[in-house]
Amino acid sequence: xxxxxxxxxxxxxxxxxxxSLLGLSPLQKEEQLCQFLEANSSVLEPxxxxxxxxxxxxxxxxxxxxxxxxxxxSDKTLQSIISEILGKSMKFxxxxxxxxxxxxxxxxKSQLDxxxxxxxxxxxxxxxxxxxxxxxxxxxxxxxxxxxxxxQKYVSFELRKVQRLKINANEIADMVKAAMxxxxxxxxxxxxSSLASREHLLFISPSFASKVLEELTASVNLMPEPVLRxxxxxxxxxxxxxxxxxxARLAALFSHRSRxxxxxxxxxxxxxxxxxxxxxxxxxxxxxxxxxxxxxxxxQSIAAxxxx
Numbered sequence: 602x603x604x605x606x607x608x609x610x611x612x613x614x615x616x617x618x619x620x621s622l623l624g625l626s627p628l629q630k631e632e633q634l635c636q637f638l639e640a641n642s643s644v645l646e647p648x649x650x651x652x653x654x655x656x657x658x659x660x661x662x663x664x665x666x667x668x669x670x671x672x673x674x675s676d677k678t679l680q681s682i683i684s685e686i687l688g689k690s691m692k693f694x695x696x697x698x699x700x701x702x703x704x705x706x707x708x709x710k711s712q713l714d715x716x717x718x719x720x721x722x723x724x725x726x727x728x729x730x731x732x733x734x735x736x737x738x739x740x741x742x743x744x745x746x747x748x749x750x751x752x753q754k755y756v757s758f759e760l761r762k763v764q765r766l767k768i769n770a771n772e773i774a775d776m777v778k779a780a781m782x783x784x785x786x787x788x789x790x791x792x793x794s795s796l797a798s799r800e801h802l803l804f805i806s807p808s809f810a811s812k813v814l815e816e817l818t819a820s821v822n823l824m825p826e827p828v829l830r831x832x833x834x835x836x837x838x839x840x841x842x843x844x845x846x847x848x849a850r851l852a853a854l855f856s857h858r859s860r861x862x863x864x865x866x867x868x869x870x871x872x873x874x875x876x877x878x879x880x881x882x883x884x885x886x887x888x889x890x891x892x893x894x895x896x897x898x899x900x901q902s903i904a905a906x907x908x909x
Contacts, residue, residue, distance in 0.1 A: 613667055630675065683714060684714055690737050694706060695773070732858070733856050735859040741858070746770055780831035804891055810836065835853040
């Protein structure tokens, strides 16, 4: 099997280093390459079952071997990226303003680090981490939250007056980031199945959200409850749950937005900016994804004003 693993690694590395994937995160690369392998099975199978590669293995085993190798390559950088994001992209000072007993910022950060790495080991939750990690690493949340509070319109009203957040804008941005990073826990605590691990989960029911929150509170017991609740509630459709927290609605929007985000992409002159384009499409499909339409309208306006 050692020789087969070497061949799989050599083949996957060539795919991994494709210039078209430049700028993507490890999980984005992993997801796109898994989709590539499955979508092109009919073309790849004759080659990969030839004497040069894996003549003794059925296609299902070859595909499984290649996907396992993809995960291993991704993991070489993923674990360090998680720690780096928590250390450099978030300050976690919001925990000092929320009831959770006497806990330090470092202890909350350390516990979340461990939990995220645990979630990355389970197929159900691993794929749901793609958007949140990219959103936090790219700085997407910070720049939008800054504009949200400078405008003082719908979204800031929902956060300040409705959700009654008394923390500063940077801390609210970090709270949204934390909710996004914990959001894949809904998958983590869902029953494992091969089908579930392949499909992107859109919604959950309020009753299941309550069950997940219980599990989550026990697993990440140092994180303030409002953050955990926002993480879980971000998986509820807004149309059926109009009292969902503003931070939860933002976490849902930005998680979807960042799933295939390429921060380094250059927009051609005269072309519509990527964020503006995405929010425009999302407005047309807001009911399908359970988004808050008014939030989409404001975020699209911010993207248009700033060329995002």
